[in-house]
Structure formats: C-alpha cells, structure tokens
Amino acid sequence: MMRNAFKLIMLLTGFLLISAQQQVDTVDHWRAKFAHLSDFVYRSKNANWIGIRKLSKQHGDSVYVINTKSHTQTVYRIGNSQLTFLNEEGVLGKQGQKVIFLNLHTGKTSHFDNVIDVYTLEQHNRYGLLFNDHHLRVYDTFGKQLLEIPNVSNLTATDSKNTIYASKLYDGKSEIVETTGSQQKVLYQTINKIRKMSLSDSGKQLSIIETTQNNDQDRLVIFQAGNFQKKILELNIPKNAVVNFSTLKDGTSYLISARVAVETKKEPLVDVWYGNDPYVNEHFKMSSKRNFWIWHPKRNELQNIPVPESIEVGSINNDRYFLTYFPRRGYNFLTSEPELNAAQIYDLQLNSYTDIGDIKLAKRIGKEWPLLLNHSVYTSSDGKWFLASQDGIKWSLYHSDGRKVTVIEKKGLEQPVFSAKSDHIYFESSNGLWDFNIRLKKLTALDIGTGKLTKIKNYTLQIDGYTAISFLPTEKLLAEIYDRDENVISYQLFQYGNRYEIIPATKNRIDKLIYDPSMTSLYTVEENYNLPPALFSYDKQAKKTLLFDGDIKDNGAKKIKQEIYNYHAAGKNLSGILFYPANFDPKKIYPMIVRIYDMQRHLSNSYLSPNKIFPEGMQIRTLLERGYFVFLPDTTVGEKGPGLSALECVHNALDAVQNNPSIDQKKIGLCGQSYGGYKTNFIATHSDRFAAYISGAGISDFIGNFYSYSINWNKPLYFASNTFYQMGTNPADDKERYLKNNPILSVEKVNAPILLWAGRKDGNVPYTQTMEFYIGLRRYKKDVVALFYQNGDHSFPDGTPEQIDLSKKVLDWFDYFLLGKDDIAWIDKQIEKDAE
Structure with a gap:
C-alpha cells in the first residue's frame, strides 16, 4: 500500500549493486540484504516535512522526504544527501559537491555540481550556492539564477533569514559584501x-x-x-x-x-612535564x-x-555581574573537568567581588551511565538568577549579584530549567519532575513521572564554558517519562498546571522525537527488537499513525523471542535480556553468549538489525541465526568495587537463567569491550562458569590505569576511577579494594580460552593494557590469542577492514569453542598440543 503511495524521484545515482557473485563471505551476503531507517532526521521549520535516511548495504543509502500533513502520503527520494530545508517550500540536498534543490510543491528539481556550501534565505524563499570557481550564485525556488558574485572566498556567513555575507578580493583589497539575493552592497573594505x-x-x-x-x-x-x-x-x-x-x-x-x-x-627535543602543572599537557x-x-x-x-590577568570571566547572562574564577585552581583530577574553586561574582558597576565559594559539579543519572556531570552554573533567561551546587548534591539559588537566596534541601534534583518568565525552576530527576517556586521558595512534586526517570525535552540550553543558560522558550513543558525497570517510555505536556498525555506508554524504543513549534503534532522514529525503525505521527488525541517505514520487510525479526530475567546483585534489582536462537526448538540445547558492559535493560527494545555492529564485533542477530542464545545482563557497581560487583552481577544473572533447560550450561561464552572488556578480564580471572572469553580494548591493570594518561581525554585517568568505575577513592587510601578489583593480579586463574583484541592507535585505553594481560596469560601457559590492529582505535567503525576482520574472528572464536567447529586454522594454531 505504502509503496504505491510513494512519489519516488531518483535524484542522485552512482550507487552500485553488490551482486551475490562478488560476495565471498555468506554472512556478509546475508547481512547486505537488510536495510533500516536511521534515527537521524531532518525537519522543516514547521515540521510539515521530515527527511530521514534509509541505510542499505546492498542498494546504497538514500534520503527520503516525507510530507507529514498530506493525506496522500507524498514521499520524495533525494539521493544520499545532507538536507537543508527552505521553509516549507523546498529542500537542498548536498552530497559531496553535488547539490539538488527539490521544490516541495511541484516536485521539480534543479541540479548543481562543484558546490562548496549552501545558504538559505528564508524570508525571500531563495538560496545561495558557493561554487569551486569562487562564485556565489543565488536562485529562487524554481531554479532561476537571480544574482552572481565573483571572487568570493570561503569566508561566507548567513543569518538564514534574509542576508548572505561574503568576503571577496577586489583591486587588491578585502571586501565584505551583503546580499538578499536581488542585489549586492559593499559593506566594508580593508587593506x-x-x-x-x-x-x-x-x-x-x-x-x-x-x-x-x-x-x-x-x-x-x-x-x-x-x-x-x-x-x-x-x-x-x-x-x-x-x-x-x-x-x-x-x-x-x-x-x-x-x-x-x-x-x-612544535616537536621539541624534550617535552617537559612539571609536577605542579595543572594543565598536564593541555596547554x-x-x-x-x-x-x-x-x-x-x-x-x-x-x-x-578590569580583572587581573590570571582570572577568567564567565557569563551569567547579566551585563553588570559576571562569574570570575582562577582556571583549574585546586584541580584534583578526580572529576572529568576542574571544579570552580574560590569562585566570585564581579560587580562591574562597583568594581567589587562577592565570594560564592567552591562550586561542585552536580551529578546526573542517565539510561546507562550512573554518573554524568552537569555544567557548574545555570542561569535564567532574564539574567536575574543562577543556580550552583556547593556539595555536588543540593542546589543553591543565587541573585545575579552573588547573594545566596536559599539552599534547595532535596537530593537527586538534576538538570535545572528556568521557566519562560524566570519565576519557577523545573528539575529533572529519577523520581519525576519537580517545581521550585522562586517567590515562595517552595519545592513541589509535579506528579509527572513519579518514581520514574523524567526529563524535559523542549528546553533551550546555551552553553558557555562553565555556565549555561537553561530555560523554557514557552510556558509549555514537554516531559519524557522513562520506566527503567520495564523499559517503557511516554510523553506528557504540562501547561498552566494541567498535564496531557500526548504519547501513551510504549514498549517501543523512541530514538527521535520531533515536534512542530506549537507542539500540537509530534513525530517519532520508533523501533523494537522485532520491529524495524519507522516514522510515526501523533495528533492532539494521541492517535498514532504510520507515516513511513521505507518499505522495509524483515519477517525474521517478527519471529525473534525475548525474555526478561530479574535478579538482585551489588545491592540493586537488575535485569537480563535473553534472546532465543532463530528457529528455536525446545527439544534441543543451545550454547549461550553473554555480553556485558553496564546497565543494559534499555537495549531490550533495540532493533536487531543484522547490520548493527557492536564495537567488539559481536552482532546479536547473526549469533541468533547461527544457533546461540544471547544474554545481556545488567552489571553495576556496589561497595566491593567494579570488578567484584561485575562478578556478582554476572553469576547471579547466570543463576537466574540456570533453570532454562534449553541452555547448555557447559557452553557459555562471555565478551565485552572497553568498560565491558575490563569486566570480562576480571570475571575471567575469578569464574569457572565460562567456556570461552572475548575481551576488547579493556583494562587489565586497574591500578596502572589509575596512574595513566589518556591521549583521547587529554588528561590523567584519575577521574575515570571515580566516574566510570565509581571507586570514589584513590589507591593510596584504599589499597585493599583496588588490589581486589585488579584483573592482572589473578591472571594465572583464567581457565578458559580467551581472545584479546585492541587497536594500536587507541588513545582511550592503551593497547599495552591488552598486551600486559596477554603476557600474563602466556606466562602461565593459558590458551590466549591477541589481535593488535595497526590502524585500529578504541572502537572500529562499521565497514572498515578492522571491523570486518574482527567480526569474522569473533564468530570463529565462539563457533570453535561453543559449537565445536574445530577446523578453523588460525585458532587451531594456538590449540594444537605441540604449539609453542
């Protein structure tokens, strides 16, 4: 039905179909047949049109533009382009240096080559193109050229509304010209x-x-x-x-x-690092x-x-009062960013300072990471108020002049958002939305999302270093309510004390939420483990309508079986997601692969596309097709520390599925990458319940990592211990717990074959951590193979030679040790009894 409604216009060509004869690997051939929609979308100003990308290995990626208001389902295909909408009139698609303009009313297109950049003029319904010949040309929506400006440099800017500004050379001078598309005027000239x-x-x-x-x-x-x-x-x-x-x-x-x-x-003879240098190579x-x-x-x-040269000045959205501080003063490297120690508010009119003390980074809870750090200071849109935390737990409200108004005596209040009139402050939390009335100094629960992780979706956040203006642009508040235990999400609209459910609770994963300026129509990109992503609309009555599914058919996904198992570990109630093998036969027993990272309950409604690759090369859908159970248990950190807590979590998760008669308890594999790689390394040194392991880019020496330097982060890794690994201490003060959570100290206890991998260009976790674990395993004559990818980073993007090779070796490793396919040459070389 939908296929017949498409008005497909082929605007860009050049994608080659990959024939079956060209395929060497049958898994690659099978995967290439599947397509899905991306969660990255484009929208026009009033959301009358939405652009979405269809990802296809076999036919090449394509972008579709969908009319959200049309009853006849108008859909255009516009190549594989980056889109820029021109009001509701047209859309520019740019792929490389090729540009297409599609008139959304007539369906007619204009094609351009050798284009450097595109610019829109919304008020005039025109667009400008800067070409390789350094000519700026302006066109109307019918493709008619209105103006041409030669000798334009790459320094070009536009307000997107009515003017394009361009720098050009004329008669040996630099000129700034401005144009609305019908004429040009020299604004400025300089030598x-x-x-x-x-x-x-x-x-x-x-x-x-x-x-x-x-x-x-x-x-x-x-x-x-x-x-x-x-x-x-x-x-x-x-x-x-x-x-x-x-x-x-x-x-x-x-x-x-x-x-x-x-x-x-540049490249000095010696790079000197001083022990009292707070920048530590961040100069x-x-x-x-x-x-x-x-x-x-x-x-x-x-x-x-007139502040001293050593002081930094930050905006609190006020033209009289400013935040001043000494950059990185007292930085202990235990937080991801320096805290604002000895901060002050500077009064420009009186040339005076008001101390506000040490400002801490407040914690924020997400779907996966338990600790994410906010900005230090949040200000209102009118510049009268700001919020900061002096203990990282509770918020303090200040006048813009630095006088403290009150401390909001409640823990767990997260992202603050000022109301449009700056008379209220709304707080996100893991227990619903909260409203602080500034005049009454009163905090009230809004009865929205009680007991659930609740976030505000329509606020404006303008970040400026350590400060951020955080406010609602209107009196409407759009709330996202997420039940982490059930992995269910819903949306409510709150206005003038009333609330309306606009998207009822759904078990589908909503990866993208789009709405028009009035928030009367909402659009979502939704998926589930057995449902490919599709674009839906919701009206005022919360009625749901399918807008576009890309004509993607995945009958195999509909047959996937999933179960959720609950268990308790590390002081918390946790869940594990068990996926059943394709064509499951209850009379048979199957091997199982356990993949760990952190909290994973939110992945239960993620579409299992055969082309969705985890960084460690593990592809769930492919494993299900090859006859494996796949188990994704939550792991968390308790008082014992990250390694011992992960061990407890995984063992308790295995106990939860132990009564499933179809799982071969002697054929279970464990894998993880990065944080999951560390946990895999630790569990491998303390468990006897696995027949094979795969660990990628993981830490093996926990204490060594604490005292390491990260190239990617440009800082010492002290802070990682207190954020990702949640130790909250340092080895000097907590030696016993650090030692007990260090995998390398028990490397001799690994009792199952383990595959290690790392990229030599990994700037996050140095590959030497993997090398150290390999050396330890080899010292004690354990079955180990290590893969070191010369051009690999911390993770391997899909389609790269590293990702392709790793994905195949991951399948080989598990097939060899869990399915008994013992004729794989590169693994035989290690397992042969007479191997050196």
Missing part, C-alpha cells in the same frame, strides 16, 4: 586580510577579524546585520587572539572575550593574554572589564 567572519548567536551582529601589519594587535570590526548600516564597533585585540561572543539577555548586550593561546614549540587551554569587554549594541557602548 588587511580577513581571517575570520561570523554572526552572533542572535544573528543581529556580524563580526570580522582582520590581520593587521601591526605585530601586537589585530582588529575586530562589528556591523549591525541585515540593514546595510556601517560598522558600529571597531576594537583592537591581541595578535592571533581567539574571540568569543557570549550573548546576554537575548542580544541586548554581549560579553566579548579575546584570548591568546600559549605558544608551544592549548592556557592563555598568555586575556581581555574582556561588555558591549551594549543599542547605545554602542563598550566597557573594559
């Missing part, structure tokens, strides 16, 4: 080179930075955008400074900062010069903020 051009967040001001002949200074020039006015501000800044604009009070004023990074010598964050100004565009007033 200097323009090194940067950008619009403010509000789109009201255009700034350019010129490289002058002066060895000490460059020049910042600001124009009022969109109305052909002359420059309104000219300011000398330090040479090579990075300039940042922090919008205050919706663009009524700006905090301007100019920072010059500390110069470091790109250091500044040799800092300058701050407050600027009022309406009266064109610029005022210097």
